[in-house]
Each structure stands twice: as C-alpha cells, then as structure tokens.
Amino acid sequence: MVAAYEESRQKRLEENKKRMEALNLHQLSQSLHKSPSPKPSPAKFRITPKPKSKHLLVPRRSTRVANLPTPLYKEVVVDRVTIPRRSYNRHRDYSKRVYASDEAREEALEKANKLESDLGSHCPTFVKTMLQSHVSGGFWLGLPVHFCKGNLPKGDEVMNLIDEDGNEYPTIYLARKTGLSGGWKGFAVAHDLADGDALVFQLIKRTTFKVYIIRVNGPAEEEG
16 A cells, blocks of 8 residues: 555656646746845935034134124114204193184184295295194194195105294105104294194205294294
C-alpha cells in the first residue's frame, strides 16, 4: 500500500508541475522578486514648518551706531495751515448771554442788506446774521455754500478778516465744511459780537474779507 501511495503522490506532483509550467507561474514569481520597491508617498516627505520664535528678532545695526541707544520714532503731524494765537484781556461771562428779539434781529438784517446793496457788485458779498454758536461757545461760522463754491478756494486756506483799524485777523477756512474755524473766535471776541448782529462780508481779495458790522442795537459800523 505504501508503494501505491508514493506512486500516486509522485504522479500528482508531476501533474501540478506541468500545470505551473503551462501557466508560467514560476517566471512571474521571479519577476516580482526582481521588481523595484515602490516609491514612498510624497506625504511622508512633507516639510514641517519650523515653529515661530516667541522672541522678536532685533534688526542688525551698523557698527558705527551699535553701541548707541536704540532710537525712538514718534509720529509727527504737521498742520497744513496754522494761525498765530492772540490773547484777549476781555472776559466774557457766557452765563449772562443776551438773545436778540426777532424784531431787533430783522431790523439789523435789513440794514445789512441795504449796506450790501450800496457796496455795489464789483466785489462778491454776502450777509450773515450772528447766532450764539457764532459768538460764544463753539465759535464756528458757517458760510453760504453757494458763495463758497463760486468764489472761495477749493482747498483749506487762511482767510484774513480786516477790521476798521486795518488790522488783519487770520482765520482758517475749511473748504469741505464751508466755514471759518480757528481764528474766528479771536475776531468775534475782539469786536464784541453779539447774538443778532448782522455782518456783511466783502471779498476784496482771493483770501481776504472786508467786514462790516451792523449792531443789533446800534448804528452800522464799518470794519476796514
């Protein structure tokens, strides 16, 4: 029986060998062993960024100034137009403000309109009635928009106001806001302007006004 079993096993081995040769499995196995190993995934070679240092790097300085203190730089804002400051001894008690009546205000305005008409049309003019915001507190004088657009500079400028003694009071004209800002307070305080006064502005030069004051409770005064 043993001899028969060995004969049968040997027969099966030979049959299996013939099948492998028919399928060419032996050569395929050898080619797989000789094939190069696959390239690693690019993800394995991804560069990891270095962690940022918690300390600020000090810029390199020239050897000529290396031993000197580090300079400190401050932002400096320079105004394009400035006016000199004036001191006024006159003290105003704003708690005792006097408001003009409608009748007195209208009377001063009528006188100012007549004076403007008498000045003629050789120089541009306009009339402005004073309010408390013009002569106390805020001291901001808004000018007629149509007058500014047609006659005054397109940018901020120093506008001079001439008084009755020929003294010039520089004020800052803000073109975008069409009004007088810095310096207007000096003119208002120096001439003791009050609520209800009517002023006639005559543009005698590109940046110069001659100003006429009609007092709300008094006769007309010419400034200039």
